[in-house]
Amino acid sequence: MDLKDLYRDVILDHNRQPRNFGALANADAHADGHNPLCGDRLTVWVQLEGDRVTDVHFEGKGCAISTASASLMTEAVKGKDRAAIQSLYEQVHTLLTQQSAAPDASLGKLAALAGVSEFPARVKCATLCWHTLNAALERSADAVTTE
Amino acid sequence: MSAVSAAARPFDAERVRGDFPILAQRVNGRPLVYLDSAASSQRPLAVLRAVERYETHHHSNVHRGVHTLSQAATEAFEGARARARRFLNARSTREIVFVRGATEGINLVAQSLARSRFGPGDEILISALEHHANIVPWQMVCAQTGCTLKVAPIDRRGEVDFERLSALLSARTRLVAMAHVSNALGTVLPIKRIVEAAHSCGALVLVDGAQAVPHTVVDVRELGCDFYAFSGHKLYGPTGIGVLYGREELLEEMPPWQGGGDMIRTVTFEKSTYNDLPWKFEAGTPNISGAVGLAAAMDYLEGLGIEALAAHEHRLLELATGELERMPGIEIIGTAAHKAAVLSFTMRGCHPHDLGTILDSEGVAIRTGHHCAMPVMTFFDVPATARASFGCYNTEADVRALVAALGKAREVFG
Numbered sequence: 001m002d003l004k005d006l007y008r009d010v011i012l013d014h015n016r017q018p019r020n021f022g023a024l025a026n027a028d029a030h031a032d033g034h035n036p037l038c039g040d041r042l043t044v045w046v047q048l049e050g051d052r053v054t055d056v057h058f059e060g061k062g063c064a065i066s067t068a069s070a071s072l073m074t075e076a077v078k079g080k081d082r083a084a085i086q087s088l089y090e091q092v093h094t095l096l097t098q099q100s101a102a103p104d105a106s107l108g109k110l111a112a113l114a115g116v117s118e119f120p121a122r123v124k125c126a127t128l129c130w131h132t133l134n135a136a137l138e139r140s141a142d143a144v145t146t147e
Numbered sequence: 148m149s150a151v152s153a154a155a156r157p158f159d160a161e162r163v164r165g166d167f168p169i170l171a172q173r174v175n176g177r178p179l180v181y182l183d184s185a186a187s188s189q190r191p192l193a194v195l196r197a198v199e200r201y202e203t204h205h206h207s208n209v210h211r212g213v214h215t216l217s218q219a220a221t222e223a224f225e226g227a228r229a230r231a232r233r234f235l236n237a238r239s240t241r242e243i244v245f246v247r248g249a250t251e252g253i254n255l256v257a258q259s260l261a262r263s264r265f266g267p268g269d270e271i272l273i274s275a276l277e278h279h280a281n282i283v284p285w286q287m288v289c290a291q292t293g294c295t296l297k298v299a300p301i302d303r304r305g306e307v308d309f310e311r312l313s314a315l316l317s318a319r320t321r322l323v324a325m326a327h328v329s330n331a332l333g334t335v336l337p338i339k340r341i342v343e344a345a346h347s348c349g350a351l352v353l354v355d356g357a358q359a360v361p362h363t364v365v366d367v368r369e370l371g372c373d374f375y376a377f378s379g380h381k382l383y384g385p386t387g388i389g390v391l392y393g394r395e396e397l398l399e400e401m402p403p404w405q406g407g408g409d410m411i412r413t414v415t416f417e418k419s420t421y422n423d424l425p426w427k428f429e430a431g432t433p434n435i436s437g438a439v440g441l442a443a444a445m446d447y448l449e450g451l452g453i454e455a456l457a458a459h460e461h462r463l464l465e466l467a468t469g470e471l472e473r474m475p476g477i478e479i480i481g482t483a484a485h486k487a488a489v490l491s492f493t494m495r496g497c498h499p500h501d502l503g504t505i506l507d508s509e510g511v512a513i514r515t516g517h518h519c520a521m522p523v524m525t526f527f528d529v530p531a532t533a534r535a536s537f538g539c540y541n542t543e544a545d546v547r548a549l550v551a552a553l554g555k556a557r558e559v560f561g
Contacts, residue, residue, distance in 0.1 A: 003504075003505060003508050003559060006504065007501075007559050007560075012559075012560070012561070016496075037516065038500055038515075038516050038517075038531060039516060039517045039521075039524065039530040039531045040500075040530065041530070061530045062498065062500075062530070063498035063499075063500035063501045064497075064498060064501045064560070065500070065501070067498075119504060121504075122500070122504060125500065
């Protein structure tokens with residue numbers, strides 16, 4: 001168990017200066033995520049063009065892992081469609097939960113989260129933003145289907 | 148809470164550590180520094196052995212049979228009840244109900260007493276620093292009966308403002324339910340004063356003593372409270388066992404809240420009659436070995452000397468408070484004049500969960516999160532805190548290890 005593996009420079013940087021932080025004007029949907037066990041809260045806003053996420057922002061209070069994960073996620077999913085986001089999430093989930101997994105090059109900066117797998121208690125910190133993004137996307141899908 | 152007496156005999160925590168086999172291990176390559184006794188304390192050999200002895204030689208069901216083991220188990224279980232009566236200085240063992248823990252004790256009073264007697268217009272008064280276990284059961288009763296929950300505020304130090312609490316007491320107040328010691332902040336509440344004020348309005352008083360019993364001599368007759376609930380596992384005893392003390396005349400009038408074996412006298416399909424106190428409130432086979440372990444923990448704690456222990460813990464609290472106050476970026480949450488062995492804090496730029504992980508990598512176990520006291524976190528406008536809490540086995544070296552590990556966190560987070 002190596003702390004430096006968990007708190008890599010990329011993580012510390014995105015914690016200190018989260019990207020795409022703050023409410024998104026003209027968002028098509030948003031969702032609130034809450035981890036009642038640790039009190040982490042965040043909101044994710046998405047702007048869509050058809051199936052494609054054109055912009056995504058988040059805001060919230062949480063630990064370095066949850067903040068950095070959300071910040072990295074917003075950078076990674078911008079411009080992707082739902083199917084690509086789903087497959088990216090599956091890759092991230094494997095990265096977070098399987099110690100042996102060598103990060104796929106397609107993960108880009110998200111690979112910095114690899115150290116989380118050594119700290120099982122912290123996996124939920126890193127996944128909160130993805131669940132919240134998913135809820136926002138489902139909400140926007142609901143809005144489309146009810147029209 | 149007992150005063151810290153200069154006459155208290157010296158307390159040898161190093162020797163005490165030897166009684167706790169779990170502490171002699173390394174965590175993440177470092178010697179374990181256990182600073183989470185407020186969540187659950189560790190058990191001394193005396194408790195482990197008492198439980199093992201019971202399980203190995205005496206176990207059977209209680210109050211059931213004429214055979215030798217059943218009588219031995221009954222004797223052990225009822226002996227534990229007598230031990231708990233002495234521990235609290237209750238008048239009678241009829242006032243000692245074994246429960247799973249403080250939470251179940253509070254729920255018992257909520258569902259048996261409050262639900263059957265309270266209604267619209269009645270009020271239950273709690274404080275703003277309560278654990279969820281002393282909030283939610285009352286909210287449930289309010290929803291069931293139409294009575295109202297009132298909350299006595301706290302100030303920035305984390306003290307309950309007695310004047311404002313008094314102002315909330317009226318003829319409508321049926322019950323006051325307060326912690327003896329706050330689990331999140333360490334604040335010691337002036338329970339005796341609160342009992343006197345509540346009784347003068349005709350209200351009953353329940354005390355959540357989960358965080359108080361490991362640190363102070365509790366005399367329920369001296370406090371004057373009507374109910375007192377605590378858990379065994381914060382008292383160096385097993386989990387799944389605790390005590391609800393209730394004044395006999397109140398328990399006598401209260402209906403049972405769970406039905407089943409052991410709590411009845413006669414059963415027909417038309418009607419059942421109930422057992423005497425305290426068994427009326429103990430449906431089903433109880434946690435017998437838990438009660439045996441709890442009794443052993445009470446022997447152990449009183450053997451250490453609760454006042455000497457309180458003085459020792461107070462020294463550690465003062466030492467740690469002083470050290471943390473000197474560390475830049477550390478804010479201590481809860482600065483009441485009278486505190487038990489709990490130190491809650493935040494570090495600027497480093498979330499409590501990150502602190503918890505970094506400290507764990509140094510072998511230091513602390514609690515991080517909302518401590519089942521979300522309203523307290525909201526009041527101080529923090530999502531969570533880090534909490535170090537002290538017990539009989541903690542030493543000055545543990546405080547130094549905490550301080551060093553916090554330095555490490557500062558290094559990582561800059």
